Amino acid sequence: MNRRAKPSYIKLISAVAIGLLLGIVLLVQTVGTYYYVAGALVRQEAERDADRTASSLSRAVRLSGANDALHLAPIVSELRHERPQRVAWIRVVAPDGTVLAESGKPTGALYSPERPGFTPQNRLTLSEVREAEGGKVLVSAYPLVLNRFAPPQAMGSKPAPGLLLTPATSEIAIYLEGVSVSFRRLRQNMIIGCSAAIALLASVLVIGLRFPGYLRGKQYEEELQLARRVQADLLPSRNPSSSSLDFAAECLPAWQVGGDLYDVFEEHGRVALVLGDVSGKGLPAALLMALIHGALRSNDWTNSSLNHEDSAQRLNRLLCEKTASERFASLFWGYYDREEAIFRYINAGHLPPLLVRRNEKAAFDVRRLGDGGMILGVQPRARYHQVEVVAQPGDLLLIFSDGISEAANADDEEFGEERLLHAIEDNWGKSAGEICEAILARIRSFLGRQLPQDDQTLMVVRLQPISSNPSTLLSEAEILTS
Secondary structure: OOOHHHHHHHHHHHHHHHHHHHHHHHHHHHHHHHHHHHHHHHHHHHHHHHHHHHHHHHHHHHHOOOOOOHHHHHHHHHHHHHOOOOOOEEEEEEOOEEEEEEEEEEOOOOOOOOOOOOOOOHOOOEEEEEEEOEEEEEEEEEEEEEEEEEEEOHHHHHHOEEEEEEEEEEEEEEEHHHHHHHHHHHHHHHHHHHHHHHHHHHHHHHHHHHHHHHHHHHHHHHHHHHHHHOOOOOOOOOOOOOOOOOEEEEEEEEOOOOEEEEEEEEEEEEEEEEEEOOOHHHHHHHHHHHHHHHHHHHHOOOHHHHHHHHHHHHHHHHHHHHHHOOOOOEEEEEEEEEOOOEEEEEEEEEEEEEEEEEEEOOOOOEEEEEEEOOOOOOOOOOOOOOEEEEEEEEEEEEEEOOOHHHHHHHOOOHHHHEEEEEHHHHOOOOOHHHHHHHHHHHHHHHHOOOOOOOOEEEEEEOOOOOOOOOOHHHHHHHHHHO
């Protein structure tokens, strides 16, 4: 890990740790709140509901004067059927444990005379959660006073005046699920909060686990940026100021780095022109491109046709020996002798460049420079031969990679050679740099929002012999553009 990445790594690890801590706290708090609502609040609400039901029962008994099973049964049944989704059962029990009235299907007995700590007389309440037929219920026992007339005391004696207040117990069971309906929205919110906490924890964990790979990716991206700068430094200026030729070129990699190369340099009084295309894209293609570029610069191939052909064969053997079978390159390379007005080249399997000339009838003649030999890096014993072309003042040489002519739009239609020629004809009287820009602009317009799928390299060269008089060339250019 480099020094620049280490502080960022520490900061992100700290952020991940804080995120994990906050996620755990949020999850624990949400789960705790959920259980509090599902347990304490629901039970408290059930107790309040039971209290209200017990109060209603006590009031109904007091107002009706009910004091036996015959009169208690309708009251108990009516109270339960008012809220069947909430009340599981209601039962009235005498002090001796006798059931005076009930409605519903009770399970077990909460009150019994033998139960310590609770009697109808002490006016305490008792409650517990129990499993019933319809789910969990909260069963509560309350003291209930029944109104009874005093019985005769003895034979011949007078009855005691007034009423006897007889203690009893009312047992009320409330469905917890019915009560929890009131907290449905709150429970939903807590479930959402719990899910959000889990999602936060999962996201932070994923970030923490993926960060080392992300860091390596950023380092790889920085290295690619550096490789692109190095590759750009290897290429000549796209529009160099040279008195030898009117020249312009552009290389646009599809990825950070590409497998296309071009070069222009002077040697032995001749101008060398090179454009190649390595198979594939990205870093592997860029490395092979750098190898070819170094070999071209180190060989003295512009001296004679024999040296040129021999250099092609040695470069081909080098690629066959040092690269995999699926790695190969097409290369167009030649040199222009301005004194002789002759362009000599070898086309090693590259797309034929276009030599465009305007004849005396103001029509355009196009010659395709496709001779020389097969692609490099496939057959170790392949032979290459140099070809000569006599240039005329004003000739335009267009060298390009397949990313130019085969650029495809969203409809999978290729730009094609015909559109290249139309762009040249429409901008014939302009400089090489302006023609290059015009062609690239048309390709961008043709592609629209579609991204290039291959490296795009274009070289435009106006061939002018030294023997030509500048004033004569000017008059010829004026004639050609008129």
